[in-house]
Amino acid sequence: MRQASFFRFWFVGGLLSAVGLFIFFWMIRINLSPQAEVFRKIGSTYETYRKTIYPERGNIYDRWGHLLAGNVETYEIGVDLRFVSDPQTIAATLAQVVGLDYNTVYDSVSEPWDSDLPRYVKLADFIDPEKIDQLDSIEKQLNRQREEASSRRRNTVMPNLDGLIWTPMLKRSYPEHTLGSNVIGFYAYRERETARGYFGVEEKYNQLLAGTPVEVEVALDPYKMNEIPSVPPGASLMLTLDRDIQAMSERILDKHIESSGAKSGVVVVMDPETGEILAMAVTPRLDPNEYWKYSEVFPGITAYNRAIGTTYEPGSVFKVLTMAAALDAGVVQPSTPFLDTGVIMVGGVPIRNWDRGAWGPQDMIGCMQHSLNVCLAWVATQLGPSKFYNYLNNFGIGHLTGVDLGGEASQPFLVPGDNGWYEVNLGTNSFGQGIAATPIQMITAISAVANHGKMMAPHVLKAVIENGEQYSNPPQIIGKPISAETAETLTNMLATSLEEESSAALVDGYRVAGKTGTAEIPGPGGYLDSATNASFVGWGPVDDPRFIVYVWLEQPQTSPWGSVVAAPLFKEIVENLVILMDLPPDSVRQGMAGQ
Structure with a gap:
């Protein structure tokens, strides 16, 4: 029995060894045979690459x-x-x-296949x-x-x-x-x-x-x-964009550009409490599905988004910042008297009002209501260059806001000691001439007036969604250029000035604060004779601001004045905005709060 098992063991072992030797010698024969190169070529068709x-x-x-x-x-x-x-x-x-x-196609696909050439042709x-x-x-x-x-x-x-x-x-x-x-x-x-x-x-x-x-x-x-x-x-x-608010803003902006004959326009809608941008309507606009048409849509235009990439002299909307600085520094009060004679000398240069007229006795509310250049230039001289430009710096003028969009621009302003700064600059800068800013800089700075003195970082990113998790982008305070008291005082001043002049920006049922702006446009040989930038900035409801809107129409043709072309645009935006934001009229909202 043992002998039989011994022979079976050696038989099986010998058989397996023979098979192994056969496979070994056969592999050598294959590699040395004339057909080996053919096999290698066939195998190469299934190679991989990184x-x-x-x-x-x-x-x-x-x-x-x-x-x-x-x-x-x-x-x-x-x-x-x-x-x-x-x-x-x-x-x-x-x-x-x-x-x-x-x-x-025929030339590409009719090539005979060669192992030394690519087999796949796109x-x-x-x-x-x-x-x-x-x-x-x-x-x-x-x-x-x-x-x-x-x-x-x-x-x-x-x-x-x-x-x-x-x-x-x-x-x-x-x-x-x-x-x-x-x-x-x-x-x-x-x-x-x-x-x-x-x-x-x-x-x-x-x-x-x-x-x-x-x-x-x-x-x-x-x-x-x-x-x-x-x-x-x-x-x-x-x-942070709201599709419906964005669509509404673009539709109304386009309508007013057409009716006013403006060259282009910008509307920015922001929540002043958070810095969230709810809408940013800009012209011209490109369909990104056909991005290769960029040069057709933007011929000779450097800024893809003029709200953040184009600086301009904003004009009288800038007076909001001048008055905010003066009130905060304590050099004026709303009731501070001023006798407007129609001209003021700053640095030996006469500065006149927009209408070349004299408005007589005024207080600071009247100065803002009638947008008196002479009065605001006087206010700036009361502040003095050091305080005035320090406040502008604190408001972020001349600096990037850091808005999270590609292509933001900024233009630093001149201060005493800089080559090209003259004393008259203090007067002209006070009402937004000789100084440039982007719409995003302007709305960010003025939002501090609408938000109890706190300036929030403007942003369009609300949250990031990654790996099934949502990471929110919290609001950030980037400055407190003025006190809460100053912000409340100026807001009420600007609301009153709109009401007393029966402004075209007033919205039925909602108390809003705001300021118009009309600025001459600098050219190669000085300011252009027949072209202006028309702007308006406003926010509300005054007792609890939920929105701030900035409007800029470039070179309107039907009227050069912001009060005529930009203020009605603001009004129409807000009339639709309060519906989309579900904001009840002041009387309803205040009545509910009092219950």
């Missing part, structure tokens, strides 16, 4: 979750030259369905799924015809699309088209490997939206492209 996979770009939403920027599936079309047998049909089909040039990218469905239907029809004819026509090449490949890819999509496009910016997706965001949120938060690329092993065989591993998408952003 490729960087870019995540799906994060979405952008408004504050209520409405999609403003996302991604849609499109396709890349190419051919694997190893399998192409009918280049004519491929070229004709792509010319008919996709619109590609027949000769170009023909087109970002093709809509509808066209892919047409190609798929044609391919299936040709395959059916080939199968039906195979039994009758042997060794005959039937029309086919063999070798034609389409693989999915993403492109950036903006479902609201031009809505908020100056804030959103655009993603230049056609550049593929070097694609990035330009302007607005797409530029400012490009890295967050793009996510983290991953390097992976990918098969050379294009038919295995669906085996590429997925990577986590980039972060999504929730903005």
Whole structure:
């Protein structure tokens, strides 16, 4: 029994050893045989290479979750030259369905396959799924015809699309088209490997939206492209914008630009308590779905978003800051008397009122109500250059606000000791001439008056959504240029001045504070004779400000005055804004609070 087991053990062992030796010598024979090179070439078709996979770009939403920027599936079309047998049909089909040039496609797909050349040739990218469905239907029809004819026509090449490949890819999509496009910016997706965001949120938060690329092993065989591993998408952003308020602001701005003949316009709506930008309507606007038309929409224009990228002399809206500084420094009170003679000498240069007239006895409310340049220049001299420019610095004039949008600009102002500063600058700067700011700087500075002296950081990012978690962007105080008492006093002064002049900015049922602005436009040889910038800034309700609105119309033609063209624009914006924000009239709201 033991002897039989011993022989079986040696038999099995010997048999396995023989098989192993056979396999070993056969592998050597294969590697040394003339066919070895053929096998190696076949194996090379299934090699892999390292490729960087870019995540799906994060979405952008408004504050209520409405999609403003996302991604849609499109396709890349190419051919694997190893399998192409009918280049004519491929070229004709792509010319008919996709619109590609027949000769170009034919030349690309009719090349014989050479192992030393790329096997995959890209023909087109970002093709809509509808066209892919047409190609798929044609391919299936040709395959059916080939199968039906195979039994009758042997060794005959039937029309086919063999070798034609389409693989999915993403492109950036903006479902609201031009809505908020100056804030959103655009993603230049056609550049593929070097694609990035330009302007607005797409530029400012490009890295967050793009996510983290991953390097992976990918098969050379294009038919295995669906085996590429997925990577986590980039972060999504929730903005402070309200889609409905944005759409309303753009619609009303466009209407008033047309009716006034203005060259361009800006409307910014902000919550003064948080610095959240609810709307930023700007012209011109680009449809980011067609971002390559940028030069057509912005011919010779350097700023994609004029609300943050264009400085201008704001004119009399600047008087809000001058009066705020004077009240806060204690050099004037609302009842401080002033005799307006129609002219004041500052640095030996006469400064006159906008109408060249003299308004006689006034107090500070009257000075703001009638927008008297002479009075505000006098107020600035009472402050003196040191205090005046210190306050402007504290208000952020001449500095970037840090708004989270790509392309913000700023223009520093001159102070005593600078080359080009003269004493008269103190007088002209007091009413917004000879000094430049962007609309975002102006609304940020003046929002301190609407927010009890606290200046909030303007921002459009409300929250980041990443890995299933939401991270909120909290409001930030960036300065307290004036006291709460000064802010309340000036707010009531400006509300009273609007009411006493029966301003076109008044809104039925809601008490608002505000100031008009009309500024001459500097040119190469001095100020232009027949062109102005018309502005208005206002906020409300006065007892509990929930919004501040800044309006700028560039070079209106029907009237040069902010009180005529900018104030009615503010009024119409606010009339719609209180509805969209669900703000009851003052009497209703105060009655409810008193219960």
